[in-house]
Amino acid sequence: MEMKIQNALNEIKRGISEIIDEERIVTLIKKYFEKGETFLVKAGFDPTAPDLHLGHTVLLQKMALLQKYGAIVQFLIGDFTGMIGDPTGKNETRKKLTREVVLANAETYKEQVFKILDPAKTVVMFNSEWLGSMSASSLIELTTTFNVARMLEREDFEKRYKSQMPISISEFLYPLLQGYDSVAMKCDIEMGGTDQKFNLLMGRHLQRVYGIGKEQAVMMMPLLEGLDGVNKMSKSLGNYIGVTEAPADMFGKMLSISDVLMWRYYELLSSKSLEEIARLKHDVEEGEIHPKHAKEMIAMEIVTRYHGADEALKAQETFNRVHAQNEIPHDIELFTCKEPIWIAKALVDCGLEESTSQARRDIKQGGVKLNQIKVEDEQLQLECGEYVLQVGKRKFAKLKVQ
Amino acid sequence: MEMKIQNALNEIKRGISEIIDEERIVTLIKKYFEKGETFLVKAGFDPTAPDLHLGHTVLLQKMALLQKYGAIVQFLIGDFTGMIGDPTGKNETRKKLTREVVLANAETYKEQVFKILDPAKTVVMFNSEWLGSMSASSLIELTTTFNVARMLEREDFEKRYKSQMPISISEFLYPLLQGYDSVAMKCDIEMGGTDQKFNLLMGRHLQRVYGIGKEQAVMMMPLLEGLDGVNKMSKSLGNYIGVTEAPADMFGKMLSISDVLMWRYYELLSSKSLEEIARLKHDVEEGEIHPKHAKEMIAMEIVTRYHGADEALKAQETFNRVHAQNEIPHDIELFTCKEPIWIAKALVDCGLEESTSQARRDIKQGGVKLNQIKVEDEQLQLECGEYVLQVGKRKFAKLKVQ
Numbered sequence: 001m002e003m004k005i006q007n008a009l010n011e012i013k014r015g016i017s018e019i020i021d022e023e024r025i026v027t028l029i030k031k032y033f034e035k036g037e038t039f040l041v042k043a044g045f046d047p048t049a050p051d052l053h054l055g056h057t058v059l060l061q062k063m064a065l066l067q068k069y070g071a072i073v074q075f076l077i078g079d080f081t082g083m084i085g086d087p088t089g090k091n092e093t094r095k096k097l098t099r100e101v102v103l104a105n106a107e108t109y110k111e112q113v114f115k116i117l118d119p120a121k122t123v124v125m126f127n128s129e130w131l132g133s134m135s136a137s138s139l140i141e142l143t144t145t146f147n148v149a150r151m152l153e154r155e156d157f158e159k160r161y162k163s164q165m166p167i168s169i170s171e172f173l174y175p176l177l178q179g180y181d182s183v184a185m186k187c188d189i190e191m192g193g194t195d196q197k198f199n200l201l202m203g204r205h206l207q208r209v210y211g212i213g214k215e216q217a218v219m220m221m222p223l224l225e226g227l228d229g230v231n232k233m234s235k236s237l238g239n240y241i242g243v244t245e246a247p248a249d250m251f252g253k254m255l256s257i258s259d260v261l262m263w264r265y266y267e268l269l270s271s272k273s274l275e276e277i278a279r280l281k282h283d284v285e286e287g288e289i290h291p292k293h294a295k296e297m298i299a300m301e302i303v304t305r306y307h308g309a310d311e312a313l314k315a316q317e318t319f320n321r322v323h324a325q326n327e328i329p330h331d332i333e334l335f336t337c338k339e340p341i342w343i344a345k346a347l348v349d350c351g352l353e354e355s356t357s358q359a360r361r362d363i364k365q366g367g368v369k370l371n372q373i374k375v376e377d378e379q380l381q382l383e384c385g386e387y388v389l390q391v392g393k394r395k396f397a398k399l400k401v402q
Numbered sequence: 403m404e405m406k407i408q409n410a411l412n413e414i415k416r417g418i419s420e421i422i423d424e425e426r427i428v429t430l431i432k433k434y435f436e437k438g439e440t441f442l443v444k445a446g447f448d449p450t451a452p453d454l455h456l457g458h459t460v461l462l463q464k465m466a467l468l469q470k471y472g473a474i475v476q477f478l479i480g481d482f483t484g485m486i487g488d489p490t491g492k493n494e495t496r497k498k499l500t501r502e503v504v505l506a507n508a509e510t511y512k513e514q515v516f517k518i519l520d521p522a523k524t525v526v527m528f529n530s531e532w533l534g535s536m537s538a539s540s541l542i543e544l545t546t547t548f549n550v551a552r553m554l555e556r557e558d559f560e561k562r563y564k565s566q567m568p569i570s571i572s573e574f575l576y577p578l579l580q581g582y583d584s585v586a587m588k589c590d591i592e593m594g595g596t597d598q599k600f601n602l603l604m605g606r607h608l609q610r611v612y613g614i615g616k617e618q619a620v621m622m623m624p625l626l627e628g629l630d631g632v633n634k635m636s637k638s639l640g641n642y643i644g645v646t647e648a649p650a651d652m653f654g655k656m657l658s659i660s661d662v663l664m665w666r667y668y669e670l671l672s673s674k675s676l677e678e679i680a681r682l683k684h685d686v687e688e689g690e691i692h693p694k695h696a697k698e699m700i701a702m703e704i705v706t707r708y709h710g711a712d713e714a715l716k717a718q719e720t721f722n723r724v725h726a727q728n729e730i731p732h733d734i735e736l737f738t739c740k741e742p743i744w745i746a747k748a749l750v751d752c753g754l755e756e757s758t759s760q761a762r763r764d765i766k767q768g769g770v771k772l773n774q775i776k777v778e779d780e781q782l783q784l785e786c787g788e789y790v791l792q793v794g795k796r797k798f799a800k801l802k803v804q
Contacts, residue, residue: 131538132539134537135535135536135538136533136537136540136541137533139541140541140572143571143572143574147569147571148550148568148569148570148573148574149563149566149569151571152550157550166549167551168546169548169549169553169574170543170545170546171550172571172574173571
């Protein structure tokens with residue numbers, strides 16, 4: 001039993017950035033193993049953007065894992081905030097949401113998250129249920145529990161205050177309301193990104209203040225880097241892979257990531273065990289497996305997760321066909337010439353054709369490309385510049401005209 | 403007409419510390435003179451302390467004056483705040499008020515303020531009427547209208563923030579709620595002490611934001627100094643004269659103020675014109691009127707205002723009788739003796755009695771006082787110390803026994 005619990009905990013802690021009150025999590029897992037008792041895990045989601053990307057799935061996968069060990073997931077849609085609109089008034093895209101839009105968004109969320117979460121162990125909640133009927137005086141009482149200086153310690157507030165960028169007073173209320181959700185939901189664990197630490201701890205603080213008899217543990221997941229390998233994956237930065245993206249796009253984007261980032265994705269997204277991943281990495285490093293192959297494997301795993309194995313295979317085939325056609329080798333020979341040159345002569349000089357007449361014939365038949373674009377004009381002069389010349393599928397040369 | 407308006411304005415501006423948007427006040431007064439149109443003047447009062455003192459009456463008298471020129475006074479009891487309790491949790495005397503206590507306090511207020519205000523032109527209001535039914539989301543919308551940095555510019559907040567004294571986030575809500583009162587009350591002018599400037603301007607700001615079609619002018623009254631002549635009159639400092647205090651106490655306290663402070667009280671409390679006051683001051687400075695007499699005049703005016711002329715006269719008589727009896731002249735002759743001395747001999751040595759036997763008779767008849775206390779024991783020995791000896795009403799001596 002001890003071993004089982006220990007294994008579960010190791011699995012749970014994989015890739016986690018920080019845990020507050022790990023002891024409590026151990027207790028919850030133990031109770032599940034020993035008595036089958038369930039516990040409540042909360043994670044909040046923005047009601048305006050039901051477009052999940054792989055960055056979100058890091059969290060969702062961890063919640064799915066917890067569902068195996070007794071968690072009832074409270075998938076919270078923060079619609080109360082959404083129905084109020086943007087507190088700063090600056091974000092024009094954040095309009096007030098109607099009840100209908102919120103419900104429609106909730107359906108979209110469900111379609112997406114139930115690819116990962118177990119619907120039988122998930123409750124979708126809306127914080128308008130308790131915040132919508134809250135009175136101003138209850139909100140005022142809520143605000144007596146926290147002070148201004150501590151609120152200004154939140155990193156983004158501190159930065160904005162110091163750099164004299166305005167902070168609306170309403171923005172001070174949101175962390176409190178989000179924390180109050182934990183009071184109303186009586187959750188045992190709240191999960192979120194590392195950037196949410198302040199708000200996650202607020203829930204713990206308010207559960208204590210309101211004396212609900214428990215204080216939530218907090219689990220923080222790292223922020224998944226986007227395709228660029230540098231910034232956090234986000235829709236606004238365009239460096240994301242959406243869980244509803246077409247299989248081919250998903251596959252292609254996965255293959256575009258760097259070899260370094262690939263291992264990060266393995267750790268945070270793959271369902272392979274850490275041992276399997278370590279073995280794979282070793283094989284790649286020893287040259288026994290090509291990095292591209294390892295990348296294809298994680299790409300296949302992800303596409304399969306959201307679209308099934310058939311679609312994943314099709315995506316892979318399509319990708320390889322297109323890329324085999326379009327690919328330009330990395331090691332093409334470079335030629336130079338000192339003045340503008342006729343394309344047929346250039347092809348001969350670079351050794352791609354036997355004669356200018358053969359070159360002209362190939363151009364006419366559409367077998368010659370200049371910078372990946374088919375050449376139509378057999379009289380074309382190449383002026384100063386750099387060119388990639390291509391004859392047929394496999395013959396390449398680079399030419400620099402000075 | 404112009405003259406009448408100008409005179410009214412001069413009267414209104416007497417003793418005022420600051421006016422924001424004087425033009426609007428001029429317009430309101432003009433409209434009253436020309437068309438008989440009334441306007442709304444708001445002043446807010448604390449629901450927990452219906453014990454008005456002269457400091458409050460500076461404001462009330464100005465409002466009473468405005469009532470002569472078209473003002474409908476909105477006497478606002480801030481009961482919503484009172485029913486929530488103290489935001490800081492530190493002020494133990496500020497308990498949550500029940501509806502019953504609030505209403506009882508309102509009655510006490512009325513008894514007091516209608517000695518000054520015209521009941522026919524006064525509306526007593528409670529901000530729980532509109533704030534009590536306010537939803538949390540309306541309050542959040544209210545908080546979007548102001549930012550943290552500007553709130554921290556309020557002097558007391560700034561001081562506390564800089565000196566790392568906690569400010570509850572709820573305290574940021576109170577100025578907004580107070581300002582929102584002006585929106586709900588649609589007032590044209592708000593009055594308050596100079597220490598309320600930030601909150602008074604908030605009302606103007608919010609009326610603009612909520613687009614109610616007017617922006618209140620603001621009139622700030624100086625804070626009346628208390629009996630000490632230094633600190634603002636306040637109950638907690640004990641330097642106050644309450645409007646419900648007994649006539650004799652009121653009269654006595656008025657006579658205890660310094661000659662300098664007396665003129666301040668004349669300016670802010672007397673209904674004498676500034677010309678009359680200037681004349682009086684001149685007469686005092688020229689020695690034609692004794693300062694004590696001028697002080698008695700303002701004391702009589704104030705006591706008459708709250709208790710009527712009869713009571714004021716009685717208070718004056720009582721005061722003079724008591725003080726005439728008890729008064730010890732400032733220029734009593736000082737005697738010394740080198741060893742303890744029998745009281746009868748002391749009286750003879752100081753020249754208050756002809757003989758020790760006469761002294762003993764006077765003591766027996768109760769005509770001798772030692773330090774203002776009747777001497778009962780004719781054998782009394784005066785040990786080391788300083789004594790005031792008194793025979794009858796008018797004979798005094800000081801004796802130092804070494």
